Amino acid sequence: MVTGDGSYIKKINRSLILQTIIGHGIISRADLSKVVGLNKATISVQVSDLLDEELIIETQQEHSGVGRKPIMLSLNRDCGxxxxxxxxxxxxxxxxxxxxxxxxxxxxxxxxxxxxxxxxxxxxxxxxxxxxxxxxxxxxxxxxxxxxxxxxxxxxxxxxxxxxxxxxxxxxxxxxxxxxxxxxxxxxxxxxxFAEKVFNYHDSDNLLCVTMYSGMGLGIIMNGDLLKGYDGFAGEMGHMVIFPHGKPCPCGNRGCWELYASESKLLAQLAELKNKPDITYKDVRNWIADEDPAVCGHLDQFFEYLAIGLNNIINLYNPESLILNSDILKMQPNAIDKIRGHLHSKMSHYRELSISVLGKxxxxxxxxxxxxxxxxxxxxxxxxxxxxxxxxxxxxxxxxxxxx
Missing domain, CATH: 3.30.420.40 (ATPase, nucleotide binding domain)
Known part of the structure; x- marks a missing residue:
């Protein structure tokens, strides 16, 4: 049983009130009382404190009905x-x-x-x-x-x-x-x-985000909280070995996933293929649009290697939402379908597979x-x-x- 003195309870109430105001964007005192489940007197005291601290502001909502315009509360977004x-x-x-x-x-x-x-x-x-x-x-x-x-x-x-x-x-x-x-x-x-959870997937408490740019990392949210492991090192899936005796990695292992499925390594391969060291995302986009056979061949292999790691991750964590953060995937038509085509295991279960809209x-x-x-x-x-x-x-x- 959780217990606490008056100041502790007041702090909890303050947090819930502030969280509700932020979540609603704009809300009246009466609605705030209903949503949080606190009486109007408690709401009034807490709101008064937050106004004094300039963390929230009051505005009058426009309406065409008879009577006083309701006073609305919102976060003072410019105070810090x-x-x-x-x-x-x-x-x-x-x-x-x-x-x-x-x-x-x-x-x-x-x-x-x-x-x-x-x-x-x-x-x-x-x-x-x-x-x-x-x-x-x-x-x-x-x-x-x-x-x-x-x-x-x-x-x-x-x-x-x-x-x-x-x-x-x-x-x-x-x-x-x-x-x-x-x-x-x-x-x-x-x-x-954390950004995906805060800005996009508000109701997804079991979320994985794979970042694919300079290397590969995995952000893990389980039961609504970041999962960091014993020391804090959980999620270094870019250094999961998918090819024993494969390419040497700066981490000390060989055959790490990010050597085969990160954007930086794919861009390096395409730069060598095209003898163009200053390759850009625009170049890749144009090659995909032109259906360049050599580039498409590298991309097909890229999707296969990506899926190998994703299969392992899905089996480990059984996520609700699996989000891939990659600009190259955004360029590729039907990227998600191509990835799903490589996920054959009947043991793999997830709710949603998508590409991040947040990008870099x-x-x-x-x-x-x-x-x-x-x-x-x-x-x-x-x-x-x-x-x-x-x-x-x-x-x-x-x-x-x-x-x-």
């Missing part, structure tokens, strides 16, 4: 901002969002080095600039969450990043020496899965959402997808971020 960062192999993406997870600034910086100290310095400089941009709001920058393409422990230390060859780095502590805002470090696939924004969107959840202290966060994603400002690292 969250910074999400996707620290990938060849670039770093920054997205600053309001308290509803809608991006207000976005920027990507190319990375030409794997030197840890250089990247820490770059991150520190950029985060400070974003802090300054948020300084006029009531709460300023409410938190920073950084997505890492590697193993991140429950202690938020970075234990291994294969593509940068980083080992045992305490990025959070190193940044905290210069940054005042709250900082959290998380695996990028976990953040992508998933990690930073999940990072922003996690910072918001931590700041608002709500048990569950349900946000609406932004009606329009911001185009990224591509910078060489010497300029400043412009409002978009």
């Amino acid at each position: 901002y969250a910074l999400g960062i996707d620290l990938d192999y060849k670039h770093i993406t920054f997205t600053l969002s309001d308290l509803l997870g809608h991006p207000v600034l976005a920027e990507t910086l190319p990375l030409t080095t794997s030197d840890y100290d250089t990247i820490v310095s770059l991150l520190t400089d950029r985060i400070k600039k974003y802090e300054q941009k948020c300084s006029d709001s009531r709460y300023g920058m409410i938190g920073v969450v950084i997505g890492i393409h590697g193993t991140v422990g429950k202690d938020e230390k970075v234990y291994f990043v294969p593509q940068h060859q980083w080992r045992d780095k305490d990025l959070k502590a190193d940044l905290a020496k210069e940054i005042e805002a709250s900082i959290h470090i998380e695996n990028n696939a976990n953040l992508s899965a 924004d998933a990690c930073v969107m999940g990072a922003c959402a996690m910072a918001l959840k931590n700041f608002l202290e709500v048990p569950e966060l349900r946000l609406e997808l932004p009606s329009q994603q911001l185009p990224l400002t591509v910078s060489n690292g010497s300029g400043t971020t412009a409002a978009l």
